[in-house]
Every structure is written in structure tokens, then in C-alpha cells.
Amino acid sequence: MSKMHVKMTVNGKAVEALAEPRTLLIHFLREDLKITGPHIGCETSHCGACTVDLDGKSVKACTVFVAQANGAEVTTVEGLVNDDGSLGVIQEMFREHHGLQCGFCTPGMITRAHLLLQENPTPSEEDIRFGIAGNLCRCTGYQNIVKAIAASADALNAQKEAAE
């Protein structure tokens, strides 16, 4: 099968490449672009470790063909740092609240939390748990992940207020 010309914006940078349409977005990101933040956990759309933001939707990059993402805007956990390269708010809150143990699920958790908090800036604990239901963590029992996301919401809202 012939390769196709793929163009997309990844973490704010324009990217062009030749790829087979069947290439999964997660493989394209990790192997062609060497963006290894999104992880391959189950590769069967269950675990959410490969979660990226695709045109304002949280998606599992193991269940999207690169052809479907042609022309799209993709954000991975690498794109959530501050402009100066320091940890973004959600990343910092995961560190501060110990929202990870082995860290494997963390890029997917943080990328999911990023969109969750854009859509619902003041989530209840239940909203957070429901919102991250597509991301599995086998270490933490989720408690500190939920705390980290709640703290992120507070920090982001404080930031917004300060800016106004």
C-alpha cells in the first residue's frame, strides 16, 4: 500500500511526513516524530496511557489512524509545559500531590485532565473520577491523581483571576 503525505500540527509545530495510512497515531508520534510522552499500555483502547488531545478531543492514539489525524492539531503531554520549559500547572500539581507512582499512566492522565479542566474548570470529585474513567492507573488507587487534578483546577482558576 502506498504511503500518504501527512501534515499536522503537533505541540504547536507544523509536521510533515510520509506514512502508511494504517499507521496508528501513537506509532507515528513515538516512532516517526520521537515524541515519547504518550505511552503504549494496552494498545487496545482500554488503558488510556496513549491519550492525546486531537482537535480539542481527548482520544486514545492507539485507536486512530494517522490518516484520520491528517490536518489535525495534536497536543501531547510535552506540549503542556510552560513557555520557558518549566512544568505546566497540572504537571506541577501531579508532582506536588504525588499523583503518580510508576509514572506510566501519567502522560495520559495529565493530557486528559488538561481537557477535562478546560471543559469543566470547577469539577467536583465525582466529575473528576467520571472524567478520567478512560485512564487506568495500576499503582495509586487514584486518590492522589484526583487530588492533583482538583488542586490543578484551583491553581488554574487562581491564575485566571489574577490575570483579570
Place this chain on the structure above:
Amino acid sequence: MIPAGFEYHRPTDIGAALSILQEHGDEARVIAGGHSLIPMMKLRMADIGHLVDLQDIGELRGIATDGGTAVIGAMVTQHELITHDGLASAIPLIREASLQIADPQVRYLGTIGGNVANGDPGNDMPGLMQCLDAQFELTGPDGSRTVPARAFYEAAYFTARDDEEILARIHIPIPGAGTGYAYEKQKRKIGDYATAASAVLISVQGGSCSAASIAMTNLADTPIWAAAAAAALVGSSLDDAARSAAVAAAVEAIDPVSDNRGPVEFKKHVAGVVLRRAIDRAASRAS
């Protein structure tokens, strides 16, 4: 987990999509959100020469709720169904059911069209659409036709849709004000298909049930619209005896198979439990 190669097409109108389907026949398949099809392709259980991506076809999108009928484009995602306030106030049953499908990431991409047209008995939308008496608008080389959801499902993965047709829109009569509703689903974990699920609509007039509709999900190789179960409620005061009779009639109508979600007897038991809960909740909401 790498699927076999395919040629990729992304037409921008239905006409172009239909001609690709006609040109390649059996080798071509349409893809909507892809969350049933891509896993099958990765397992190499679906071998597709030409993949026709419908994402750029604008006429397959959009939700309209004016004029007594909700019209939903086939490419509308579960996420859009949940977040559309007009639809939620017209037919709150759709939001209640959609929130119980899969997980957030799947709902951002999974579409109502893919969910109903795939013909997977595990999917939630087919039973829901039967409960709501939806009509499926299919577009093919010879024009459009409409098939009722209640006549669409023939067997697992076999539907009334021809290979050269595309599901374009779904038309759903908006239930009258005060109609009670509930979608109740038992699943082993987030993201799993239902062990048993049930959609219920109940209307009440002057203290007795004037109309009802009941559909059961993942309890046979098609969704089951349980007319006899609804008939057991209609005319009653929705007393305990009528509710039990409805549950018994629905359990009689289903035909579950034993699998990793449990043996037949267990599934029948769970079906009765979820239906009873759905009837109770729908009745409490009816006015």
C-alpha cells in the same frame, strides 16, 4: 496490533462517498469514529481494501430538535449528544444512555451512526433507538429510504442497510412533555459492554399508564423491543403487579447466550433487575 494495509479515502460529500463504495464493492467500508472497526482491523478480523472516512462530510453532522422530531446526523459523537442542551431537554433519555457508553475518550470519537449501523448487539444505541421508535435514513445510489429502528436489526452485524448505502441521519419523535424515561445498564467495568441494559419510556394520564416502550440490550443477537412487556404496563396504575408482569414478559422475550459476562440464568436475572430499576425510575419521572 498493526492492521493490514488499505487505501484511504476522505470524501467531502455523500455522493463522492457512495461512488467509492460502488467502485470498490465488498472491498470498501466506511469508517465513522472507528472505535468498533479499528480494533477489528488491528485484530485482523476485518480486512478492508478501501477505507472511506466520513469525517469531512458536513451533511452527516448536526442536531436539530424543532418541529416535534429530533434529527441527528450519523457522524454526531456521543460527546456531542451529551453536551447538546437542546437535545438533552427534548429527549433526556439520550444523554442518560450516552453517559453510560464506554469512557470519555471513546465518546469523543464514537458516533451515533456507527453505534447503530454496526449491528453489534453489545452496543447501547440500537436498543435505545428502538425504545424511542427512531427512523434511520439511509442514502444509496438510488436515493434515500427510511427504515424503522424496530425493523433494522436482523442478526448480529446484519442489518437492513445494503452494502452500498450510508446511514445519513436518525429521526426521533420527541416524546411528549412529562414522559418518564430511564436507561439502566449493568456492566462489569467502565468501558465494558452491558451484561444487561434496558431503555424505558412511560407516559401517565389520570393516574394510569397511557403508553410505554421497553427495549433490552445485549440479551440476544439483536436488540429486543419488548412490546409485550410495555403492554403489561399500559392501562395499569403502574402497581407492583404490573411492573412484575412487564419484567416477566421482557425476560421471556430475550435470548441471551452464556459468555464471559455470565451464564444464561444469571443474565436473565440481571435483565430483570435492570428492567425493574428502569421501570421504577421512569415511573417516578412520569407526570
